[in-house]
Amino acid sequence: MTVPAPVLRAERVTLGYGRTAVVHDVSLDVTEGGVGLIGESGSGKTTLARAFLGLLRPMSGDIWYGDQNLKKADMRSFRRDVQPVFQAEALDPRMSAGASVAEALPRKERDRVPALLEKVGLPAELAGRRPHQLSGGQRQRVVIARALAVSPRLLILDEPTSALDVTVQARILDLLAGLGTERLLITHNLAVVARLCRTAHVLFAGRVVESGPTAELLARPAHPYTLALRDAVPRLGGEPPPARGRTEARPAATGCPFRLRCPLAVAACERAPEPREVGEGRRAACHRAEELLA
Structure with a gap:
């Protein structure tokens, strides 16, 4: 293929x-x-x-x-x-929803605005409203409609x-x-x-x-940072995920940048790992990736 x-x-x-x-x-x-x-x-x-x-x-x-x-x-x-x-905050507060979408179109195609609003699930009559008159979800749909105007x-x-x-x-x-x-x-x-x-x-x-x-x-994360991101997602019910390593925000200046926060850090991590294949279609920059995947 x-x-x-x-x-x-x-x-x-x-x-x-x-x-x-x-x-x-x-x-x-x-x-x-x-x-x-x-x-x-x-x-x-x-x-x-x-x-x-x-x-x-x-x-x-x-x-x-x-x-x-x-x-x-x-x-x-x-x-x-x-x-x-x-x-959605990217919308100009001085412009109506319809004008924001029309701005991306050539003048001769501005009659497409109602159809573009409808494509993103907004009724055409909202075209005359300004951002402060729209909900957060409606404003975000206007932003998407504006991006779609030029058929990207x-x-x-x-x-x-x-x-x-x-x-x-x-x-x-x-x-x-x-x-x-x-x-x-x-x-x-x-x-x-x-x-x-x-x-x-x-x-x-x-x-x-x-x-x-x-x-x-x-x-199955192959890097401790990916694992930490996944474990930080709140879950309903059950026990909270175990704490994994320290929580310093700053990266290490030498070696693996994650090593100051990593629960798996060893002496080898003082040498920066290069991204490498750790499975079909997968790459990780971690000396211990195979241990995580085992």
């Missing part, structure tokens, strides 16, 4: 602000079926998303859109094909449901899952990744520490 070419690809990308690198030597593909970037605040997810959107140029490495290096790509075409979906190939979603209550989150996830548009999802919410993404990459301190099929990665 032919493997589809990635929509976007990062090759050994390092990103930063000024001279300070915050994402280090990341390589990953955005492929069919949805790809998730998972990690806590400060892990580098949003910085990587900005680079994938062409808003931040790598300090080193390359980002490819199909067979085009993003440094040389036709950015007008690229920005039509790759659309961001941020949190890929949506890059940065925490699209984090400000919504659980019921509204479920509706938005159902909507996104049914759109038929490829997606790169940036989130700390494992349930959202499991719902929308076939593949996931886990970032810690600007480095990809684990990658693989989402279902397998969450069921």
Whole structure:
């Protein structure tokens, strides 16, 4: 079976602000079926998303859109094909819902606004309302409708449901899952990744520490950080998960960046592990990955 070419690809990308690198030597593909970037605040997810959107140029490495290096790509075409979906707060409070969606359309196509609102489950009569007159879920649907206006190939979603209550989150996830548009999802919410993404990459301190099929990665983590993220998810009933290691937020300056928080850290962790194959379609940057998978 032919493997589809990635929509976007990062090759050994390092990103930063000024001279300070915050994402280090990341390589990953955005492929069919949805790809998730998972990690806590400060892990580098949003910085990587900005680079994938062409808003931040790598300090080193390359980002490819199909067979085009993003440094040389036709950015007008690229920005039509790759659309961001941020949190609902991204709406201009001075503009009505309809005007926000119409802004993305050529003037001759602005009669499509009612159909776009209906596509995301909003009645056309909401087009005249401003953001403060809409609920959180309605505002998020307007943001999605605006992104869909140009028929994108890929949506890059940065925490699209984090400000919504659980019921509204479920509706938005159902909507996104049914759109038929490829997606790169940036989130700390494992349930959202499991719902929308076939593949996931886990970032810690600007480095990809684990990658693989989402279902397998969450069921049997190959990196202690992935395991800690999974165990931190609240569960109804039963005993709380065991505490795993220390909780210092800062990464180690040398060796494995997670070793100061890792319950499995050994002397070998003073040497930084390289990402390596630990199973079919799975990679982990951990000296003890096989022990976790055993």
